[in-house]
Structure formats: structure tokens, C-alpha cells
Amino acid sequence: MPTDSTADDGFDWRSTASEEEVGLRDRLSELYQRSVREPALVAWSDIRTRAGIVILTGYIVMALVDVFGLWRDASPNQSSQRLLAPFVSLKYPLGTTQSGVDLLALIIDSTPFILLMVLAGGVWATSLAVLVGTVSGYKGGRVDTVITSISDFFMAIPGLPLVIVLAITLSPENPLLLGVVLTINYWAGLGRSIRSQVLSIREESYVEASRTMGTGTLRIIRKDVLPNIMPYVMVNFVLAARYTIFASVGLYFIGVLPYSGQNWGVTLNNAYSQGGLFTMQALHWLLVPIVAIVGLAFGLILLSQGMDRIFNPRVRTRFSGESESVEETDETTTGLM
Amino acid sequence: MNYYLRRTLRIPVTVLAVATLTFGLIRLLPGGPFTQLRIQLLQRGVPAEQVDARIQVLQNIRPDAPLWQQYIDYIAGVVQLDLGQSISLGEPVMGVLARALPWTVFLVVTSTILMFVIGVLIGALQAYWEGSRFDKIASGGSIFLMSVPYYIFAVLGLFFLAFQWGWFPTGNAAARSIDSGFTVAYIRTVLYHAALPIAAFTIGGIGSTALNMRGNSIQVLGEEFVEVARLRGLSDNRIATSYVAKNAILPMYTGLLLQVGFRLGGTVVLEQIFSYPGLGYYLIQAVNANDYPLMMGCFLVITVTLVIAVFVADLTYGLIDPRISAGDSNAY
Numbered sequence: 107m108p109t110d111s112t113a114d115d116g117f118d119w120r121s122t123a124s125e126e127e128v129g130l131r132d133r134l135s136e137l138y139q140r141s142v143r144e145p146a147l148v149a150w151s152d153i154r155t156r157a158g159i160v161i162l163t164g165y166i167v168m169a170l171v172d173v174f175g176l177w178r179d180a181s182p183n184q185s186s187q188r189l190l191a192p193f194v195s196l197k198y199p200l201g202t203t204q205s206g207v208d209l210l211a212l213i214i215d216s217t218p219f220i221l222l223m224v225l226a227g228g229v230w231a232t233s234l235a236v237l238v239g240t241v242s243g244y245k246g247g248r249v250d251t252v253i254t255s256i257s258d259f260f261m262a263i264p265g266l267p268l269v270i271v272l273a274i275t276l277s278p279e280n281p282l283l284l285g286v287v288l289t290i291n292y293w294a295g296l297g298r299s300i301r302s303q304v305l306s307i308r309e310e311s312y313v314e315a316s317r318t319m320g321t322g323t324l325r326i327i328r329k330d331v332l333p334n335i336m337p338y339v340m341v342n343f344v345l346a347a348r349y350t351i352f353a354s355v356g357l358y359f360i361g362v363l364p365y366s367g368q369n370w371g372v373t374l375n376n377a378y379s380q381g382g383l384f385t386m387q388a389l390h391w392l393l394v395p396i397v398a399i400v401g402l403a404f405g406l407i408l409l410s411q412g413m414d415r416i417f418n419p420r421v422r423t424r425f426s427g428e429s430e431s432v433e434e435t436d437e438t439t440t441g442l443m
Numbered sequence: 444m445n446y447y448l449r450r451t452l453r454i455p456v457t458v459l460a461v462a463t464l465t466f467g468l469i470r471l472l473p474g475g476p477f478t479q480l481r482i483q484l485l486q487r488g489v490p491a492e493q494v495d496a497r498i499q500v501l502q503n504i505r506p507d508a509p510l511w512q513q514y515i516d517y518i519a520g521v522v523q524l525d526l527g528q529s530i531s532l533g534e535p536v537m538g539v540l541a542r543a544l545p546w547t548v549f550l551v552v553t554s555t556i557l558m559f560v561i562g563v564l565i566g567a568l569q570a571y572w573e574g575s576r577f578d579k580i581a582s583g584g585s586i587f588l589m590s591v592p593y594y595i596f597a598v599l600g601l602f603f604l605a606f607q608w609g610w611f612p613t614g615n616a617a618a619r620s621i622d623s624g625f626t627v628a629y630i631r632t633v634l635y636h637a638a639l640p641i642a643a644f645t646i647g648g649i650g651s652t653a654l655n656m657r658g659n660s661i662q663v664l665g666e667e668f669v670e671v672a673r674l675r676g677l678s679d680n681r682i683a684t685s686y687v688a689k690n691a692i693l694p695m696y697t698g699l700l701l702q703v704g705f706r707l708g709g710t711v712v713l714e715q716i717f718s719y720p721g722l723g724y725y726l727i728q729a730v731n732a733n734d735y736p737l738m739m740g741c742f743l744v745i746t747v748t749l750v751i752a753v754f755v756a757d758l759t760y761g762l763i764d765p766r767i768s769a770g771d772s773n774a775y
Contacts, residue, residue: 264708403590
């Protein structure tokens with residue numbers, strides 16, 4: 107993710123000196139250094155990013171386990187013991203539900219679905235927001251007024267109720283479609299905050315220079331504006347992904363999204379509605395899906411907290427040992443919900 | 444044109460647009476609610492004219508009229524505050540919503556204010572003692588709070604505090620035995636019933652508010668005008684409140700507007716968990732009972748509430764920050 111955006115920054119004071127002599131091999135190794143190794147090292151040096159990457163890798167492993175069928179599928183009455191406590195039997199490490207379903211199998215079964223949905227929601231919300239925010243912020247004038255009015259309208263609709271009404275009409279069961287439906291108006295608010303960032307960038311002298319040289323709007327947005335807002339965009343991509351999990355699980359939990367199989371929200375709903383609230387013996391039935399949700403969100407948040415460092419050029423130069431005086435700026439995030 | 448006038452004129456336009464959207468969702472989407480209801484009734488052997496008459500009573504829409512006629516009828520109904528008849532409850536939708544709206548507004552306003560105040564205080568203290576142990580623990584706590592959705596706090600609170608230990612009620616907005624009115628007993632039962640939902644909704648938002656405030660304050664503390672204020676020998680209290688806090692909170696204000704929208708939508712899940720009789724609760728009831736007039740009414744009223752909330756916030760923001768009413772940017 108972070109690698110492609112930094113790869114073609116294009117402008118580097120070193121490259122002007124010896125452009126001719128550099129062979130393809132050197133250039134490739136330079137590209138690898140600049141866009142793969144350094145970001146990875148910077149990311150790894152921060153404990154928050156490291157923890158975030160480890161947690162997210164865990165979820166991807168879970169998804170792979172399900173895809174390759176390495177753990178049994180969840181089915182009712184697969185265990186003769188009902189409401190078996192977790193960490194008691196090696197056969198059912200996380201215990202079983204009221205109807206004897208292996209909880210670990212339940213959690214693993216729905217991981218690919220959740221990850222796909224989260225990815226779809228994050229990509230849809232952020233890319234639309236970036237498009238809307240940069241164009242309206244940079245172009246200004248009438249284009250800005252029109253786009254702002256449209257996003258104002260979408261901001262005026264509370265997300266979850268709209269999703270509920272749409273879910274009734276569309277019944278989205280495909281994870282990708284569901285991700286898009288869940289973040290159907292998330293882009294509006296994010297687009298507005300990106301717009302206000304672009305508003306200050308458009309007054310910078312290098313943007314003005316590009317404009318005077320007659321560079322096209324799209325090229326200015328791509329080359330001059332986007333690199334500046336990339337850290338903010340990546341952080342908000344993660345937050346949009348978090349919103350997608352929270353919204354989907356919440357709506358599955360209260361039973362308004364259509365579902366065919368089990369997933370974390372449905373498990374939570376079953377535990378909640380089939381008497382899980384009344385007895386301490388059923389506590390793990392509630393807690394296991396909760397831990398799955400919180401863990402994924404926690405991994406994402408840690409990653410977003412540390413991601414600032416990958417994009418912050420001052421931190422990167424310090425890492426390659428060129429500059430000592432570095433002031434760390436703290437990332438301000440718009441946390442929603 | 445004047446900023447305030449322009450802002451005020453936008454409300455009816457937005458409400459009209461939302462009403463149009465509701466109309467579109469009811470009528471136009473394939474397999475939309477009323478198409479389904481019509482097919483259901485027809486399959487039960489009800490004659491077509493009777494079905495049409497029934498739907499007209501329910502939603503002020505004549506299914507046999509041309510589309511523009513239906514649209515005008517629907518909008519006229521909305522303007523007269525007539526949202527049709529609830530199927531499951533057998534009373535006008537507007538009556539149900541008028542009862543539910545105050546509870547939702549109460550939940551959202553109280554919890555949002557609490558969240559903002561507590562979050563700002565924690566964030567300011569963190570920035571003041573930057574790098575201390577308190578700062579590190581609070582930052583870690585905030586990051587953790589950000590990754591727990593508010594309904595998890597609600598479920599856990601309900602499980603332990605209400606069902607297991609019986610300290611709090613498990614549902615409803617007030618005890619049935621006490622008559623509603625402006626009495627001490629009634630206010631006490633209302634607060635008692637609202638305590639858990641408000642607490643869950645507040646805790647869920649504190650983390651991000653505190654982190655934001657911390658970041659903003661640290662940034663402001665490094666500004667030159669703060670240094671100048673120190674050199675002028677102003678008291679620490681004055682610097683903390685009118686120089687740092689004011690400038691750190693200002694950028695969070697626009698974020699708060701967005702938050703109100705998300706929180707208003709979030710009441711759907713919250714009220715369902717606590718069986719709290721607000722707009723979100725009735726929305727889910729309506730969805731489960733296929734009560735389409737009530738469902739669309741809830742949707743419309745939640746949206747209008749948000750439009751008004753954002754309007755009020757925008758007006759106050761204009762008072763705090765004069766730049767907002769300065770006007771548009773040049774076109775490139």
C-alpha cells in the first residue's frame with residue numbers, strides 16, 4: 107500500500123547529478139531501497155505499527171486457514187458438550203455454543219468474508235472521498251459549490267438508518283457489495299475534510315508554479331496535491347475500514363442485515379438473543395466474537411497510528427541518518443463513531 | 444448573499460431532497476417495500492382496488508395515479524406533518540415519532556456533550572504532561588477505546604451491571620409505575636434508565652476525542668503566539684484557557700458536526716440493545732414488522748433532526764470562527 111505512492115515521487119536532488127550513468131540495475135535497486143526497504147524498516151521500527159502488522163497478519167492467516175480448509179467448518183451438534191468453556195478441551199479451544207457449535211470454527215469461517223467486506227468498504231469510501239475532495243478543493247468556484255452541495259446532502263443522512271433501508275431493498279449478501287452499501291455515505295464527510303486540506307495546498311507556491319506553466323488540472327492533483335495528503339488519506343482509509351467492521355457487526359447484531367452463513371455479528375446476536383445474557387456459563391459465547399471484532403479494529407488503529415511515520419519525510423530522513431533535528435508531529439485523526 | 448440567510452435557505456432544500464429520496468426508496472427501487480406489500484395483499488386474494496385504497500391510507504399514495512401525482516401527494520403529506528398510518532401499531536406515524544424523538548435527542552445530546560468535555564479534559568492534561576506516564580497510559584487507553592465499538596460497551600454493561608448484578612434496569616426509558624411529569628421521582632427514574640445507554644455511548648467516543656485534543660494542543664503549544672504570551676508574563680491559567688484550549692478545540696468543532704450524524708445513526712443499535720423507546724428502536728421494530736410507513740417516517744425524522752442539528756452547530760461555528768462566513772474561493 108504505502109510503496110506505490112512513494113515510488114514515483116519523481117523529484118530527487120540526487121538523480122539530477124548522474125542520470126546518464128545509472129544503469130537499469132542500479133535504478134531498480136534504488137527503487138527497492140526507496141520504496142520497499144526504507145518504508146518497511148521505518149514501519150517496523152515503531153512498536154505500534156509492528157504490533158498492528160502482527161495482529162492483521164494473524165487475521166489473514168485465519169482467512170487462509172478457512173480458504174484452504176485447514177480447520178473444520180462450523181455446524182450444529184458437532185460437539186456433544188453444549189456451552190463448553192474455552193481453553194478446557196484441545197478439540198474445541200474456544201469452547202462451544204448452546205447448540206454445540208465449535209466457536210473457533212465459527213470465527214474462522216467468517217474471516218475471509220469480513221476481510222473482503224472491510225477492504226471493499228475502505229477502498230470505496232476513501233477513493234471516492236479523495237476524488238471528490240481534491241477536485242472540489244483544487245478547482246474551487248462553481249465546481250466546488252456543486253460538489254460541496256452534493257456531499258452536504260449525503261452528510262445530512264445518518265449512515266446506519268440509510269444502510270438499513272438500503273439493505274431491505276438490495277439485500278446485499280456479497281461481501282464486496284455489502285462493504286460499499288455500508289459506507290454508502292461515509293465518503294461525504296471524509297471528502298469535506300480532504301477538501302479543506304487541499305484548500306491550503308492550492309495556495310502553495312509550487313502549485314502556483316505548475317499552474318503558471320500550464321500543467322493540466324489532473325496532473326497537478328496527481329503530482330502536487332496527492333503526495334501531500336497521502337498520509338491523511340491512508341490514516342482515514344484505516345478508519346473507514348474500522349467503520350465498516352463496526353457498522354456491519356452492529357447491524358448483523360440487531361438482525362437487520364440479510365445473512366446466509368454465520369459471522370461474528372450473527373454469532374453475537376445468537377449469543378445475545380438465545381439467553382447468553384442470563385448466565386455466566388455463556389459469557390465466552392459473547393466474548394469470543396467481541397474479541398475477534400476488537401482485535402481486528404485494534405490492529406487497524408495501531409497501523410494507522412504508526413503509518414504517519416512511513417509517510418512523514420522528516421522521520422524517513424532521520425532513519426537514513428541524514429538529519430538529526432527532527433520534530434515529531436502528532437497525527438490528528440478524525441475518529442468517527 | 445449573507446452567509447446566515449444562505450445557510451437558513453438550505454434547510455428546506457435539504458429536507459425536500461431527503462423526502463424525495465424517501466419517496467424514491469419507497470416507490471422506485473426494484474422490489475421496494477410497497478411493491479412487496481401490494482403483491483402480498485394481491486396474493487392473499489384481496490381485490491386490486493381495495494389494495495390500492497389501503498396503500499393510499501397508509502402512505503398518502505395512490506398506486507394507480509401517475510408518478511408525479513404520487514410524488515406531489517407524498518410531499519404535500521410530509522409538509523402537513525402527515526406521514527401516514529403505522530401498520531403494526533395502528534396509529535398515525537407522526538404520533539409515534541413525536542413520542543420517540545425526545546428520548547433519542549436526550550441520549551445523543553447528553554452523551555455527545557459528556558464525551559466532548561471528558562475527552563477534551565483528558566487530552567489537554569495529556570498535552571500538558573506530554574511524555575509523562577499518565578500521557579502514555581492515557582494514549583494507550585484511548586487507542587484501545589477507539590477499537591471497541593460502543594455497542595460492545597452496551598452489551599457488556601447490560602450483561603454485568605443489569606442482568607448479573609441487577610444494578611441497572613434492562614430496558615425502557617422510565618418505570619411504568621411513575622407518571623410522566625416534571626417531578627423529582629420521574630426525573631430520577633429517567634436518569635436511572637438512561638444511565639447505561641449514555642455511559643456506553645459516551646465511553647465509545649472518548650478515545651478519539653482525547654487523542655485529537657492531545658495532538659491539537661501539542662501543536663498549539665509550539666506556536667509562536669503562545670511563546671509571546673509567556674514572555675508577556677501572562678498567567679498560566681490565562682494561557683491555558685484563552686490561548687491554547689481555544690485554538691486547540693476550534694478544529695475539533697467541525698469534526699463534532701460529523702460525529703453528531705454518526706451518533707444519531709448509531710442510536711439505532713444502542714436503543715435496540717437497551718429497548719430504549721427512541722427513533723432507532725421504532726425503526727428496527729418497523730423493519731422487523733414490515734411496517735413501511737413507520738420505517739420511512741423514522742428515517743425521515745432522524746434525517747431532519749440531523750439537518751437541524753448541523754444547522755445549529757454551523758450557526759454557532761460562524762460565531763466562534765469569523766473566517767467561515769468569508770465567502771468562496773476563486774475558481775481555477
